[in-house]
Amino acid sequence: xxxxxxxxxxxxxxxxxxxxxxxxxxxxxxxxxxxxxxxxxxxxxxxxxxxxxxxxxxxxxxxxxxxxxxxxxxxxxxxxxxxxxxxxxxxxxxxxxxxxxxxxxxxxxxxxx
Amino acid sequence: xxxxxxxxxxxxxxxxxxxxxxxxxxxxxxxxxxxxxxxxxxxxxxxxxxxxxxxxxxxxxxxxxxxxxxxxxxxxxxxxxxxxxxxxxxxxxxxxxxxxxxxxxxxxxxxxxxxxxxx
Numbered sequence: 001x002x003x004x005x006x007x008x009x010x011x012x013x014x015x016x017x018x019x020x021x022x023x024x025x026x027x028x029x030x031x032x033x034x035x036x037x038x039x040x041x042x043x044x045x046x047x048x049x050x051x052x053x054x055x056x057x058x059x060x061x062x063x064x065x066x067x068x069x070x071x072x073x074x075x076x077x078x079x080x081x082x083x084x085x086x087x088x089x090x091x092x093x094x095x096x097x098x099x100x101x102x103x104x105x106x107x108x109x110x111x112x113x
Numbered sequence: 114x115x116x117x118x119x120x121x122x123x124x125x126x127x128x129x130x131x132x133x134x135x136x137x138x139x140x141x142x143x144x145x146x147x148x149x150x151x152x153x154x155x156x157x158x159x160x161x162x163x164x165x166x167x168x169x170x171x172x173x174x175x176x177x178x179x180x181x182x183x184x185x186x187x188x189x190x191x192x193x194x195x196x197x198x199x200x201x202x203x204x205x206x207x208x209x210x211x212x213x214x215x216x217x218x219x220x221x222x223x224x225x226x227x228x229x230x231x232x
Binding site: 006032034036042043044045046049089093100101102103104105106 | 146148154155156158161169204219220221223224225226
């Protein structure tokens with residue numbers, strides 16, 4: 001079955017620095033790779049996603065890059081702020097137009113003021 | 114409110130009892146998912162409903178777990194003979210997975226979750 005490995009499990013950065021979270025996947029048929037943010041005690045929410053026909057997508061301070069050959073994708077947060085502190089989950093779909101998502105185990109990001 | 118609604122928000126039960134968790138998805142969403150999140154852990158896929166297709170039950174951890182989706186809308190996750198290891202937050206999500214504006218959208222909209230504690 002699908003497997004998504006996410007690293008690191010925890011990450012602390014100083015406010016203003018950048019944060020990078022990486023995920024690797026095994027299903028070559030996957031073509032949709034979203035990232036979800038879960039603040040403490042709240043529901044996960046989509047923050048950015050990328051599809052297999054592009055290599056990079058950016059939305060203000062967050063960006064996602066995808067390397068289909070190497071089967072990995074990364075979340076980049078620049079100029080981090082305390083409100084970026086949360087658990088971030090990467091995910092992949094099961095390909096072939098399906099939207100069953102398999103999530104990584106999450107990265108707890110702490111932004112230190 | 115047009116979001117995904119789950120009930121109960123909290124449930125405490127004794128080991129061996131059955132529990133039912135309800136999910137009311139966003140109107141018009143064709144896909145519905147159940148995930149389980151244990152303390153400090155990731156999102157574990159349980160089951161997925163897509164329209165009138167047969168559900169994908171591949172994530173259900175044992176035959177004590179079952180789920181239904183009636184009329185393509187409300188879903189109920191049932192856990193029979195609960196065990197302490199079933200304690201977790203059970204998250205429901207729905208998705209509008211058809212072509213929209215020329216682009217297939219697969220964003221999952223999560224509910225607040227049902228926190229289950231088995232004593």
